[in-house]
Amino acid sequence: MRLAVLKERLPGETRVAAVPDSIKKLKALGLDVVIEAGAGERASVSDAALREAGAEIAPDAASALKGAGIVFTVQPPGDEILAQIERGALLVGTLGAMGNQERVQAYAKAGIDACSMELLPRITRAQSMDVLSSQANLAGYRAVIEAAEAFPRGFAMMMTAAGTVPPARVFVVGAGVAGLQAIATARRLGAIVSATDVRPAAKEEIKSLGATFVGVEDEESKAQTGAYAKEMSAEFRAKQAALIAETVAKNDIVICTALVMGRKAPTIVTADAVAKMRMGSVIVDIAADAGGNCEATVPGERIVTENGVIVLGHRNWPSRIGVAASTLYARNLSTFLTGFWDKEAGRPKLPADDDIVKGVLLTRDGAVVHPNFQPQAA
């Protein structure tokens, strides 16, 4: 069976869905791996390295997709590519299904069995396939590195003969996978770190990394017992805004990572709070793809506010650390396929009653099978 990997088409996307290490694993399943020429270039993976790992290099997308029963991708394929994927093929990637019912219908219409990996359930068995976690972890790291680069002072306390430079104060908004990595990275660089979250479980995790917890603790936050945070009430948001404004003003760097699955990111750092920050302070908003946590964020841009605060609102943070992000992403996908590989048949087998399959499988045999994406009853 052929497995195809294409060059990503989205501007700014640097990742690739297969790397030499994952190709070896895919080959071990008996697959012929075909990769579009140049697909790995932006992740520093040459065609020669892919070929050496056992992949065939195809000159273009059409020839890579010809006869492919499986397609791995990072971003959802555009219409032109979708039209070239063979009917009956299995498509695996971050397919952006949430809030995009039309896209899901398009996969069904094209007769493609589509697995949207960002919908993977957060269960132990799925951890090694969890693209959201692997990518968020790297994004959290990269956010701090870019904050350090933009910050004109330095992170660690420096005691010199000429006097002492104080350590940077870093405040992390949202302590999920990205936020916890941001805390750890900022601490390693020598900053004094605090963080906030609405889930009570996050408080201990923040403290265990040596950071201070800042947050509103009330009945509403106590009820946040799920893996994902829910949208908070207007009353909670008002209490949180006051506390955050006060905290932000005391910090040099703010790293925003708060997300609510399937919704616009919550606004947590207001324009007023930004106006109270010192000149040269830095805000990194890795929630920018979902609208951002900071009112001053312009998604996709680096801006400097009137009071001299640098706000980095770049999109697609995993792509800013594309080599590591590709390595982990490709591993997530090869682990997923290996987990559902029928050795005797030499093809994937996705049992409808498996929890992971129930979570990710959008379409099968030309129909939408995922309960969350059923077409509205007429």
Ligand code: NAD
């Ligand atoms: P996420 O990307 O959905 O959100 C990031 C963080 O923002 C979360 O911690 C969330 O609570 C927080 N947040 C949302 N609204 C907020 C608000 N108004 N104010 C402050 N913070 C807010 O989260 P994530 O990184 O995907 O992680 C969510 C949880 O899932 C974590 O507890 C993580 O440890 C857990 N997880 C479990 C597994 C597993 O068991 N396999 C894998 C990955 C993550």
